[in-house]
Every structure is written in C-alpha cells, then in structure tokens.
Amino acid sequence: MTTTLDRTTPGDLAAELPVRLSLTPKTILAGQLDGAWWPHSRELEAELPPLIAALSQLWGRVTRVTVNPTRWPVIPHTVAVDGHTLHVGWFTEQDPDKLILLSxxxxxxxxxxxxPETPPAAAARLMTAAVITGRLLTAGAxxxxxxVIGHGIRDTQRREADWESEGGACMSPYGSPMGPTAHPRPANGRR
Incomplete structure (x- = not known):
C-alpha cells in the first residue's frame, strides 16, 4: 500500500493562490470601505504578502496594517513583503471585519x-457590496x-428541499399527499 502525504501548509498555499480582492473604483464619492479581501486562511504572515504585493502596484508601498485580534489567532509584529518590512498592529476597538492599510x-x-470559510456565493455578495461607490455601511454592518441574507437563503433552500422530498405535492390535513382520490366524493358519486 502506498501513502502520499501532502506536506503543504496553509501558508504555502496562500502564496500560490490568487489574491481574492475587489476595490472601489476611483471616484470622488468616498464610502466607508475601499474594497474587500477574502483571504484563504487566518494566517496573517502567509496572507499579507500576496495582498500587499497586489495593492502596492495600485497604491504604492503599504507600510502598516492593523487588525482586530478576534479574527486572527496569531498576529506577527512584522511581515517581510517584497524586500521591505510591513508592520502589523492590532486594536480591540477596531471593527473585527476590517483591515486598515497605511501607505x-x-x-x-x-x-x-x-x-476564509465563507461560502463562495456569500463572499461574492460581500465583495460586490463592499465596492459600491459612496456606500455608507461599515464592514461590520x-x-x-x-x-441575515445567508440565513434567509439557507431557510429557502431547506424549504425547497422539504418540498422536493415530499414529491412537490400538497399535503392533506391527514398527512398524505392530496391526489384526485384524496378529495371527498359528492353523495351522488360524481365529481
């Protein structure tokens, strides 16, 4: 029997995967957010270098990043990015759903x-909502x-699955599917 071991760590994978990022267009209508980022893991040391490399092309050198520690298990003080040092700070007062970048x-x-564990459909909705020009909603909002939307979608999907598992038929008050014979016949025997 042959066993193949994958010795790739999440940090190694983050460097190989594309950066999932959407940014607001350049306009004079500023909003609360400048975009959205969907990291592949909760490892800041692995996730920040590809993000900062992508943003440096647009915004110049990013020198500092701040996060809320509730979402990140390990927060390094510094991270090496393309030959320079990125300083990482944390504030418990900062919105946990926001990353602040300074350049x-x-x-x-x-x-x-x-x-990172967000389903793709929900992540797509969030990435789109975050880049609406002039949007005044915060990251937490x-x-x-x-x-709320995701919960409603899951409820709808569950109800549809229940409907399909019942054959899509209406249920009679007696618990059996209503077919042509489930209706009471008139006294004269005709329908």
Missing amino acids: YTVGRRDLLVIP LAANEA
Missing part, C-alpha cells in the same frame, strides 16, 4: 475582510447583513 503615498485604506 505614505495614498494614506489610509480600509478593506472588508471576508472570513455588511457582515451582519450577509449573515
């Missing part, structure tokens, strides 16, 4: 952070809205 050339940018 000398652009200033401050705020990104909605979509949890968008995440809360998605939780």
